[in-house]
Amino acid sequence: VDPTNTDHCRGLQILLAQDNQFYGSIPKFLGSFSELNILHIRCNGLTGTIPVALTNLTKLLVFTISENQIQGNIPLEFLTHLIGFNVEMNNPTGTLPDSLFNLSALQILDFTYNHLTGHLPKDARRFLPNLQQLYMGVNNFDGPLPASLSNATRLQVFTAERNNFSCPIPLELGSLSQLTYLGLWGNMLTNVPDNRELSILTSFTNCRLLEEVYLNKILLNDILPTSVGNLTTTLSRLYLSH
Numbered sequence: 150v151d152p153t154n155t156d157h158c159r160g161l162q163i164l165l166a167q168d169n170q171f172y173g174s175i176p177k178f179l180g181s182f183s184e185l186n187i188l189h190i191r192c193n194g195l196t197g198t199i200p201v202a203l204t205n206l207t208k209l210l211v212f213t214i215s216e217n218q219i220q221g222n223i224p225l226e227f228l229t230h231l232i233g234f235n236v237e238m239n240n241p242t243g244t245l246p247d248s249l250f251n252l253s254a255l256q257i258l259d260f261t262y263n264h265l266t267g268h269l270p271k272d273a274r275r276f277l278p279n280l281q282q283l284y285m286g287v288n289n290f291d292g293p294l295p296a297s298l299s300n301a302t303r304l305q306v307f308t309a310e311r312n313n314f315s316c317p318i319p320l321e322l323g324s325l326s327q328l329t330y331l332g333l334w335g336n337m338l339t340n341v342p343d344n345r346e347l348s349i350l351t352s353f354t355n356c357r358l359l360e361e362v363y364l365n366k367i368l369l370n371d372i373l374p375t376s377v378g379n380l381t382t383t384l385s386r387l388y389l390s391h
Contacts, residue, residue: 158182159182159183159184160184161182161184161185162184162185162186162187163185163186163187164179164182164185164187164188164189164190165187165189166189166190166193167189167190167191167192167193167213168191168192168193169192169193170193170194171190171193171194171195172193172194172195172196173195173196173197174195174196174197174198174200175190175195175197175199175200175203175214175219176200177200177202178202179200179202179203179206180200180202180203180204180205180206181202181205182206183205183206183207183208184208185206185208185209186208186209186210186211187209187210187211187212188206188209188211188212188213189211189212189213190213190214190217191213191214191215191216191217191235192215192216192217193216193217194217194218195214195217195218195219196217196218196219196220197219197220197221198219198220198221198222199214199219199221199223199224199227201224201226203224203227204224204226204227206230207230208230209230209231210230210231210232210233211231211232211233211234212227212231212233212234212235213233213234213235214235214236214239215235215236215237215238215239215259216237216238216239217238217239218239218240219236219239219240219241220239220240220241220242221241221242221243222241222242222243223236223241223243223245225246225248225249228249228252228255229252229254230254231254231255232254232255232256232257232279233255233256233257233258234255234257234258234259235257235259236259236260236263237259237260237261237262237263237284238261238262238263239262239263240263240264241260241263241264241265242263242264242265242266243265243266243267244265244266244267245260245265245267245269247270250269250270250275250276250277251275251276251277252277253275253277253278253279254279255277255279255280256279256280256281256282256303257280257281257282258277258280258282258283258284259282259284260284260285260288261284261285261286261287261288261308262286262287262288263287263288264288264289265288265289265290266288266289266290266291267290267291267292268290268291268292268293269290269292269293269294269295269298270295270297271293271295271297272295272297275300276295276297276298276299276300276301277300277301278300278301278302278303279303280301280303280304281303281304281305281306281327282304282305282306282307283301283304283306283307283308284306284308285308285309285312286308286309286310286311286312286332287310287311287312288311288312289312289313290309290312290313290314291312291313291314291315292314292315292316293314293315293316293317293319294309294314294316294318294319294322294333294338295319296319296321298319298321298322298325299319299321299322299324299325301325302324302325302326302327303327304325304327304328305327305328305329305330305358306328306329306330307322307325307328307330307331307332308330308331308332309332309333309336310332310333310334310335310336310363311334311335311336312335312336313336313337314333314336314337314338315336315337315338316338316339317338317339317340317341317342318333318338318339318340318341318349318364320341320348320349320352321352322349322352322353323349323351323352323353323354323355323356324352324355325356326355326356326357326358327358328356328358328359329358329359329360329361329383330360330361331359331361331362331363332361332363333363333364333367334363334364334365334366334367334388335365335366335367336367337367337368338364338367338368338369339367339368339369340369340370340371344371345371345372346371346372346373346374347369347371347372347373347374348374349364350373350374350376350377350380351374351376353380354376354379354380354381356381357381357383358381358383359380359381359383359384360383360384360385360386361384361385361386361387362384362386362387362388363386363388364387364388364389365388365389365390365391366390366391369389373389
């Protein structure tokens with residue numbers, strides 16, 4: 150059987166091939182499945198780069214390629230129509246283009262455990278307005294956490310642990326009313342200058358759905374504010390160690 154003969158698969162909408170032992174590069178002929186909505190090929194032994202041919206999949210909504218050995222840059226054109234993209238635990242390199250953070254469709258974006266570098270844009274116009282989950286932990290990102298993160302008003306989960314972010318934690322994070330999980334540990338983050346109390350904790354009193362906050366192993370050295378007693382009753386974990 151010739152696997153590149155896709156004439157009988159033109160109407161394919163869902164392809165699930167995760168948790169197998171496929172190896173080699175991602176086949177370019179996948180780009181001919183013009184009706185494809187969901188593509189799961191995580192947990193295999195795939196190598197190489199994401200082929201440009203996949204940018205032809207204009208109806209693709211969800212693509213998971215986590216836990217493979219994919220390398221190289223991530224083509225922005227490929228992400229334009231997606232609502233979910235997971236490339237966790239691979240080997241992609243390079244920086245994330247600023248224009249990525251203006252895409253309106255994305256709801257879930259996962260870059261955890263890779264070798265990505267660069268910083269988040271300071272002046273993103275919309276900053277992924279429909280984003281609900283953003284996972285950026287264990288990479289080599291640096292620079293500040295921009296206040297424009299607060300433009301992602303639907304954000305529920307934000308993880309950026311074990312990077313090289315260095316700046317005061319923006320108080321604007323406290324305006325994310327849907328936030329349930331925040332993981333910023335293992336960075337070089339500080340409190341707002343000239344403020345003796347941990348004002349970021351005061352700002353979190355506005356986040357009434359918050360369940361877990363990880364601010365351990367960063368550079369906070371100020372006074373725990375009395376406002377910590379006003380944090381939401383949904384909060385089950387608050388890590389301030391180290």
